[in-house]
Amino acid sequence: xxxxxxxxxxxxxxxxxxxxxxxxxxxxxxxxxxxxxxxxxxxxxxxxxxxxxxxxxxxxxxxxxxxxxxxxxxxxxxxxxxxxxxxxxxxxxxxxxxxxxxxxxxxxxxxxxxxxxxxxxxxxxxxxxxxxxxxxxxxxxx
Amino acid sequence: xxxxxxxxxxxxxxxxxxxxxxxxxxxxxxxxxxxxxxxxxxxxxxxxxxxxxxxxxxxxxxxxxxxxxxxxxxxxxxxxxxxxxxxxxxxxxxxxxxxxxxxxxxxxxxxxx
Numbered sequence: 554x555x556x557x558x559x560x561x562x563x564x565x566x567x568x569x570x571x572x573x574x575x576x577x578x579x580x581x582x583x584x585x586x587x588x589x590x591x592x593x594x595x596x597x598x599x600x601x602x603x604x605x606x607x608x609x610x611x612x613x614x615x616x617x618x619x620x621x622x623x624x625x626x627x628x629x630x631x632x633x634x635x636x637x638x639x640x641x642x643x644x645x646x647x648x649x650x651x652x653x654x655x656x657x658x659x660x661x662x663x664x665x666x667x668x669x670x671x672x673x674x675x676x677x678x679x680x681x682x683x684x685x686x687x688x689x690x691x692x693x694x695x
Numbered sequence: 696x697x698x699x700x701x702x703x704x705x706x707x708x709x710x711x712x713x714x715x716x717x718x719x720x721x722x723x724x725x726x727x728x729x730x731x732x733x734x735x736x737x738x739x740x741x742x743x744x745x746x747x748x749x750x751x752x753x754x755x756x757x758x759x760x761x762x763x764x765x766x767x768x769x770x771x772x773x774x775x776x777x778x779x780x781x782x783x784x785x786x787x788x789x790x791x792x793x794x795x796x797x798x799x800x801x802x803x804x805x806x807x808x
Contacts (some may be wrong), residue, residue, distance in 0.1 A: 561792040565799040573795060579802075583794035586787040642704065655701060659795075663789055665704070 560663040567651040570659060571631035574576075574599055574647055580591050585610045606636050705753035706777045714738070715746050722756060722769035732767065 563570050573579040577596040584591035593608030606623040623645070627635035634647045642665055650658040702732045709715055718732055733743040747767060750756040754773045 557781065558793070559785065559788040561796075563796060563799055565803060570795075570799065570801075574796065578800065582798040582801075583791055586790035622739075644764070659792070664783070666708070 556662065558663075560658060562652065562656055562658045564655060565657055566655050567649050567657040568631045570657045571634075573648050574634055574649075574659075575628070580608070584608055585695045588613050589619075598626065601629065602626055700746050702753070702773075703777060703780055707754065707775060708750050709753045709755055710777065712746070712749075713752055718743075718746060718750065718767075719755065719769060722767055726759075726766040727779070728764040728766050742804070 561619070563565060567636040568625065570646075571690040577593055577598050581591050581688070582594050582600070584596070589610045589612050591608050591610050595607075596610075597605055597607040599605050602625055604625045606621075606625055608621045610619045610621070623636040623638045624644060625634070625636045626644075627633060635644065637644045640646055644664050646662040647661075648662070650660070652658055709718075714736060717736070721727060721732060721735070723802065729740060729743055732741055732747070736743065745753065747756065747758070750767075751758060752807050754770055757770055
């Protein structure tokens with residue numbers, strides 16, 4: 554099982570940082586890494602266990618796009634968000650720690666999804682979310 | 696991007712074991728036989744052979760057929776592919792965090808006046 558961790562301390566209250574990670578209006582400002590953007594109309598957030606988390610990152614240079622389709626498995630405001638990407642077998646846990654004052658530590662932990670998570674239900678849920686994603690894309694293309 | 700293809704998956708699974716990582720570290724200094732690899736570990740030859748089979752199956756090492764002792768050789772390309780994936784993923788989150796930092800500054804400036 555491969556595991557990766559990324560940590561950063563932000564100068565902002567925990568509730569606000571937590572909302573940034575969960576609300577499309579905020580995600581659109583930072584979800585795409587440098588040289589890419591994550592348009593608001595490509596972000597779907599259904600913040601509950603089993604709800605979908607989908608984003609599209611557009612490469613600013615060539616217009617190429619990369620879609621991420623995930624399913625939330627745990628949401629504990631304002632402490633923790635967990636989603637899995639059934640397509641890649643990745644589970645991502647975001648942990649928000651109040652460091653006092655207005656400082657907040659965000660810890661991203663990524664690991665392979667244990668085989669037990671890759672149930673038929675998970676797969677079905679993923680396919681459903683892909684269908685919804687495809688339908689959503691169709692509405693964007695005239 | 697976060698794409699763990701099957702080959703990378705197998706590579707990371709192989710790397711998840713401390714003994715196998717130690718074997719790779721030893722092979723980074725040069726080829727070695729099973730006997731030489733078993734020496735620093737308190738392990739039987741079959742035990743070491745089992746680890747070597749895992750490393751060989753995911754392409755992290757190869758074993759030459761030319762000599763009787765079949766020395767093991769580190770395949771750096773596969774290790775590099777794993778390192779590249781980790782680096783790309785790390786960069787994505789670093790850049791996201793940079794942007795989030797700027798965004799948080801913007802919205803807090805606005806809300807404070």
